[in-house]
Amino acid sequence: MTLTIAQVSKQYRDVKVLDEISLTFEIGHIYGLLGRNGAGKSTLLNIINNRIFATSGTVVLDGQKVSDNEKALNHIFLMSEDNLYPDDLNILKLFKLTEHFYGSFDYEFAAHLVRAFKINTKTKFKKLSTGYRSIAKLIIALCVPADYIFLDEPVLGLDASHRDVFYKYLLDTFMKRPRAFIISTHLIEEITTIADEIVIIDQGAIMQSATTEQIKRSGVRVVGPEASVLAFTKEMTVMDQETLGGLTTIYVQNYPKNSIVPEDLTVSPLTLQDYFIHMTSKAGESNEI
Numbered sequence: 548m549t550l551t552i553a554q555v556s557k558q559y560r561d562v563k564v565l566d567e568i569s570l571t572f573e574i575g576h577i578y579g580l581l582g583r584n585g586a587g588k589s590t591l592l593n594i595i596n597n598r599i600f601a602t603s604g605t606v607v608l609d610g611q612k613v614s615d616n617e618k619a620l621n622h623i624f625l626m627s628e629d630n631l632y633p634d635d636l637n638i639l640k641l642f643k644l645t646e647h648f649y650g651s652f653d654y655e656f657a658a659h660l661v662r663a664f665k666i667n668t669k670t671k672f673k674k675l676s677t678g679y680r681s682i683a684k685l686i687i688a689l690c691v692p693a694d695y696i697f698l699d700e701p702v703l704g705l706d707a708s709h710r711d712v713f714y715k716y717l718l719d720t721f722m723k724r725p726r727a728f729i730i731s732t733h734l735i736e737e738i739t740t741i742a743d744e745i746v747i748i749d750q751g752a753i754m755q756s757a758t759t760e761q762i763k764r765s766g767v768r769v770v771g772p773e774a775s776v777l778a779f780t781k782e783m784t785v786m787d788q789e790t791l792g793g794l795t796t797i798y799v800q801n802y803p804k805n806s807i808v809p810e811d812l813t814v815s816p817l818t819l820q821d822y823f824i825h826m827t828s829k830a831g832e833s834n835e836i
């Protein structure tokens with residue numbers, strides 16, 4: 548099963564929020580969708596899930612257009628920040644509502660999650676704290692029978708222990724029933740421990756789509772005297788540059804393996820978070836006051 552996003556654009560009046568996004572999501576992968584505030588992540592997820600319409604482009608599941616196609620949409624689930632659940636229903640009733648829409652619901656796994664998160668299924672959704680609302684929505688997302696599970700900021704308001712529980716059970720259910728999880732998040736270091744594919748979206752366009760390992764290997768920081776750093780990185784892909792205390796740092800993408808490093812320079816790998824920060828550092832510059 549393949550979900551293909553082909554040249555999807557979204558325009559609000561004269562502002563282009565998404566610009567010809569093309570991507571493919573395959574079953575058996577966990578994708579981390581990264582992007583700075585306002586990059587277009589939620590807009591893309593809402594279009595894929597038929598909550599808003601694209602200005603142009605298509606979303607296709609195994610040859611079938613997804614928009615307004617109930618059968619195809621049954622394979623796709625979006626957990627979003629928007630609260631679409633009736634406030635007055637308790638959690639158990641929300642499970643039943645989901646079962647009604649999707650045809651089945653994994654009550655056995657839900658019971659494990661309910662115990663692990665210590666959530667009371669008789670509590671009404673509106674009475675839950677921010678973190679527990681996220682937990683209730685996460686339990687639903689992990690127990691629907693859909694093959695493509697989109698999670699928009701899933702751990703919003705969750706403390707570190709609850710995030711840990713979530714990641715553990717996400718991997719557990721993913722191993723038992725391979726699906727595609729697409730997780731939009733700002734917690735970059737946490738996502739690298741579970742996602743095997745990373746998509747970086749910047750100002751409405753795909754900046755990079757690669758395996759987590761490729762991205763981790765690709766970025767380095769070169770530090771030393773300015774002239775030496777500039778000479779060494781002259782032919783390389785420079786993402787960003789800064790000078791502090793007489794030392795220059797250049798952030799390089801696709802660092803060529805086996806480079807011979809001059810003695811006055813140090814080269815060290817970037818964490819994915821550093822890679823992301825320096826790769827997307829140009830975003831929003833023109834808006835600065």
Ligand SMILES: Nc1ncnc2c1ncn2[C@@H]1O[C@H](COP(=O)(O)OP(=O)(O)OP(=O)(O)O)[C@@H](O)[C@H]1O
Nearest residue numbers: 559562564582583584585586587588589590591733
């Ligand atoms: N209904 C709308 N009308 C006009 N502009 C909109 C609308 N919805 C979103 N936008 C704009 O589209 C851009 C992308 O927003 P979106 O919510 O998709 O970003 P995001 O990557 O999810 O951001 P964040 O990480 O802050 O949640 C933003 O500039 C936003 O202001």
